Amino acid sequence: MPRGPVIALSGGVGGAKLALGLSHLDLHQNLLVVANVGDDFEHLGLTICPDLDTVTYTLAGLSDQSKGWGRADEGWRFMAALQQLGGESWFNLGDGDLALHVLRTGALAAGENLTAVTRAVSRHLGITARVLPMSDDPVRTMIQTTDGALAFQHYFVRDRCEPVVTGFVFDGIAAARPQPGFMAALADPDLRAIIITPSNPFVSIDPILSLPGVRDAVRAAPAPVIAVSPIVAGRAIKGPAAKMMAELGMPSTALAVAQHYGDLLDGFVLDHGDQDQADAVAALGVRPMVTKTVMESLEDRVGLARDVLALAQELGA
């Protein structure tokens, strides 16, 4: 297997868990975690990047394991004071977490790009993997619902994913340039694997794949493309993926996720609970691998990362 880069496309929690597993495999700078920025939003004058930050906090060992977002040992005095002052309080921002948002907003206003800010943050937190925003240009996911279009965080946090989803629009996507290091790695002849982590296909992964040139570059890349199903036994481990699939008229199954990614895939990783779908995945021309995909412990994360890389090695041989 070539000693080149491994690319992991990631949303928030599920992607960050697998990225953490991968970061334990001595890939160092050869691990590129490319995070969705479609969830990013401007709130209270701050630029907030939930997926990027979940990846960052997770890789830095600072994440709150039970909540799945934000920092562990967090305080909430800011939110209490904000409410007291009549500010918008539907989106929780922890006291420690705020430092990242304030620093980033200031740096962006001073003309730095998101890549540079993210790199500086990673360096200060001792992260050896390369965490990259999918783009330095703003892309904002709009959720089309039967109640009208909603900005992602309004749908996701404020309205608790309650509206019925009919589709997705990635505002700004046509003008957004994919992050250059990401594109360079996709074209690297030593590329080892492109891993689509178990994040939401529609709102975490599709924005990355929809950037101009990315889908073609993924297809043309010399390395196998492997997705890990975010759906296990008909349910999403976290978040609204299964609910969205039902509302979009798709079965809420791992197989449907494989079908969604279609001919982009070389391999697909299903949980033991979905073993019965492996043949149908194979019938798509995609190599199935059945293993434990539910990541409860650090061991689970590292184990799944190892399994995925082993499948990549097999497919790349």
Added chain:
Amino acid sequence: MPRGPVIALSGGVGGAKLALGLSHLDLHQNLLVVANVGDDFEHLGLTICPDLDTVTYTLAGLSDQSKGWGRADEGWRFMAALQQLGGESWFNLGDGDLALHVLRTGALAAGENLTAVTRAVSRHLGITARVLPMSDDPVRTMIQTTDGALAFQHYFVRDRCEPVVTGFVFDGIAAARPQPGFMAALADPDLRAIIITPSNPFVSIDPILSLPGVRDAVRAAPAPVIAVSPIVAGRAIKGPAAKMMAELGMPSTALAVAQHYGDLLDGFVLDHGDQDQADAVAALGVRPMVTKTVMESLEDRVGLARDVLALAQELGA
């Protein structure tokens, strides 16, 4: 005595203490606390207004009495995370305090003026007095020192008032318009008193008096002008006033403060410890009042406020 407005010109701690005393005298909306904005600065992309906020927190009963700034029962997770991320950490921002800076910065960016933001904050915190910034336009105090010019907070916080002061420049003052409600109150025929609180004459009060038209309006106002000495027994109760006076070649005395304000004053309030300077104050044509000016308890604050209003009544009669 007319039942019209009372104006208190204020910097941070000392001014806020007397303002709190005044706020206990049933003046309600007739109490205008006009706060210096020369200490304001942009830090980490946030607009921070230390004097205005000290007045606000003090009148709302939220201030930290021991520190003299910020909120009581404050948390410091933001600062810890900021340091971890390599951010500028010489200026302490409490977790709860941040809510005010973030809200204000967002509102200003959205086109609101500082008066409107301050009014909304006062309303949410149940403050009945009218807290006004001296101007909605930016004025930034520069401290001229033997080491060169320093932005106020760099001098005051970062460099702990160590550089030797040679003078002061109020950047933006010529173009700054005094807050309209302040000017209207100065011209109110029922105005009861203009109180120069025991704040730093050079960097808290002089910026207010240096706004175009203010010194003339104070002179022309129908009410007596009374200053309370921030210097007691040769020392400043808080802050660098006495050190500045020495560096500027003035004696660090209450009398020198009275001389500094000059013919603007009708009355001057000295502490018992400076009783021996009362005659010299009187020789300036200014009515001296000797009382307890050191405000340790709430009772002290209310007592001094009562004394000052009594002197105003006497002088206005």
